[in-house]
Amino acid sequence: MFRLSEQLFQGARLSLTAHEPDQDAAVEARWTNDPEYLRLVSNEPARPLSAAAIKKKYEEQEKEKNHRRLSFALRLRGEAAPAPAEGDAQAAPAACPERLIGFVRFENIDWSNGSARLVLGIGAADDRRRGYGTEALGLALRYAFEELNLHRLGAEIAAYNQGALRLLEQAGFQVEVRRREALYRDGRRWDDLWLGLLSEEWQARRAEAQA
Amino acid sequence: MNTPLFTGALVRLAAADPEKDAAPWAGWMRDSEFLRLLDTDPAVPESAAQRKKDIEERGEPKNTGFPFVIRALADDRLLGFVGLWIGPSWNHRNGWIGIGLGERATWGQGYGTDTLNVVLRYAFQELDLHRVSLGVFEYNPRALRAYEKAGFVLEGRTRQDTRRAGRYWDSCWMGILHSEWEARQS
Numbered sequence: 243m244f245r246l247s248e249q250l251f252q253g254a255r256l257s258l259t260a261h262e263p264d265q266d267a268a269v270e271a272r273w274t275n276d277p278e279y280l281r282l283v284s285n286e287p288a289r290p291l292s293a294a295a296i297k298k299k300y301e302e303q304e305k306e307k308n309h310r311r312l313s314f315a316l317r318l319r320g321e322a323a324p325a326p327a328e329g330d331a332q333a334a335p336a337a338c339p340e341r342l343i344g345f346v347r348f349e350n351i352d353w354s355n356g357s358a359r360l361v362l363g364i365g366a367a368d369d370r371r372r373g374y375g376t377e378a379l380g381l382a383l384r385y386a387f388e389e390l391n392l393h394r395l396g397a398e399i400a401a402y403n404q405g406a407l408r409l410l411e412q413a414g415f416q417v418e419v420r421r422r423e424a425l426y427r428d429g430r431r432w433d434d435l436w437l438g439l440l441s442e443e444w445q446a447r448r449a450e451a452q453a
Numbered sequence: 454m455n456t457p458l459f460t461g462a463l464v465r466l467a468a469a470d471p472e473k474d475a476a477p478w479a480g481w482m483r484d485s486e487f488l489r490l491l492d493t494d495p496a497v498p499e500s501a502a503q504r505k506k507d508i509e510e511r512g513e514p515k516n517t518g519f520p521f522v523i524r525a526l527a528d529d530r531l532l533g534f535v536g537l538w539i540g541p542s543w544n545h546r547n548g549w550i551g552i553g554l555g556e557r558a559t560w561g562q563g564y565g566t567d568t569l570n571v572v573l574r575y576a577f578q579e580l581d582l583h584r585v586s587l588g589v590f591e592y593n594p595r596a597l598r599a600y601e602k603a604g605f606v607l608e609g610r611t612r613q614d615t616r617r618a619g620r621y622w623d624s625c626w627m628g629i630l631h632s633e634w635e636a637r638q639s
Binding site (some may be wrong): 285286287352354355356357393394396416417418419420421422423424425426431436438440 | 492495541542543544545547586608610613615626628
C-alpha cells in the first residue's frame with residue numbers, strides 16, 4: 243500500500259527542511275568554531291568558516307539540487323503549542339518554532355547505478371547524544387530508499403568516530419572497506435571506514451520492526 | 454637526483470598534447486568495453502574536439518592533480534592516461550590513482566604494471582604521499598591482478614554499487630602504504 247499521507251520530512255521531534263541561507267548561515271558558522279565537530283563531520287582540514295562563506299555554500303547547494311548532491315537542514319521542533327480552547331475552532335494553530343541543529347546531505351549521487359553517500363551532522367555539542375542522530379538517520383534512510391529509489395547508501399567515517407559507527411551499525415550499515423592509515427589527525431594515523439546499506443536490507447529491517 | 458622519474462622499462466609519462474592526442478583518445482571513447490572498465494558513468498562516446506578542450510583544461514598545472522599520458526618508449530605512441538589525485542585534501546597525504554590503457558593491443562603485455570611502478574615511485578618519492586588508493590570493478594580481474602602485483606592490498610568491497618548488464622556488481626578498493634612500497638624496492 244502507498245502510504246501517501248506519511249510525511250517524509252517529519253519525525254517525532256525533527257524535521258528535514260530546506261536551508262534558509264540568511265538565518266541558518268550564522269548558526270552553522272558558530273558550529274565551525276568547534277574543532278571536534280569539524281573532525282567528526284569532515285576529512286577536510288578543520289577551519290572556522292564565516293557566515294558569508296556558509297551562505298554561499300547553501301546557495302550553491304540549492305542550484306545543484308537533484309543533480310549529484312542534495313542537502314537538508316535538520317531542525318528540532320519546539321514544544322507543541324497548547325491546543326486551542328474548547329469551542330475555539332477558528333483559532334489557527336500556533337506557529338511551531340524550530341531550531342537548526344544539524345544537516346543531512348546525500349553526496350555523489352550516482353543515478354544510473356542507484357548509489358549515494360550519506361553525510362549527517364549534529365552541530366552543537368549540547369545537541370549530541372540525545373537520540374537526534376538516530377531519528378535523523380531514520381528519516382534519511384526512508385528518503386534515500388523510498389523517494390530517491392537508491393539501491394544502496396554508503397557512508398564514510400573516521401575510525402575515531404565511535405559514536406557514528408555505533409549509530410550506523412545500529413541502523414544496519416556494514417563496514418565494507420577499511421582504508422588503512424588514510425587519515426592523519428591529532429598527531430597520528432587513523433583508518434578511514436566506508437560503510438554500506440542495501441535497499442533490501444533496509445526493507446527487511448523495516449518489515450521486522452513493523453511486524 | 455638522477456632518478457629517471459618519468460620513465461619505466463616500457464613506457465614514459467608525459468604531458469598530453471591537445472593537437473596530437475585528442476584524436477586517438479577520442480577513438481578509445483568509442484570502445485564501450487574500455488569505458489565500462491574505466492568508471493561508473495554510462496558509456497558515452499566523445500568527440501575529438503571535446504577531448505582536445507578537456508586536455509587543454511587539464512594541462513593547467515594544479516597541486517591537487519597530476520595527470521599524465523602514457524607513451525611507448527619504443528615508438529612514442531600514445532597508449533593511455535594515468536593520474537594521481539590528492540584527496541580528500543593534502544592534510545592526509547593520500548593519493549588516488551586513475552589509469553586507462555586505451556590501446557587494446559597493449560593489454561596483458563606488462564604496460565599497465567610498468568606504468569604503475571612509475572606512478573607509485575612518483576607518488577612516494579616526489580609527492581611524499583603516505584598512501585595511494587584506487588578502486589576497481591569486480592568484473593575487471595585483469596586489473597585486480599595487476600594492482601596486486603604492484604603491491605596493492607585489497608581493503609574491502611562496496612557491495613552492489615555498480616549496475617551493468619542487468620545486475621549489480623561490487624567495487625573493490627585497494628591501497629598501498631609508503632612503508633609497504635619502500636619494503637618492496639630492495
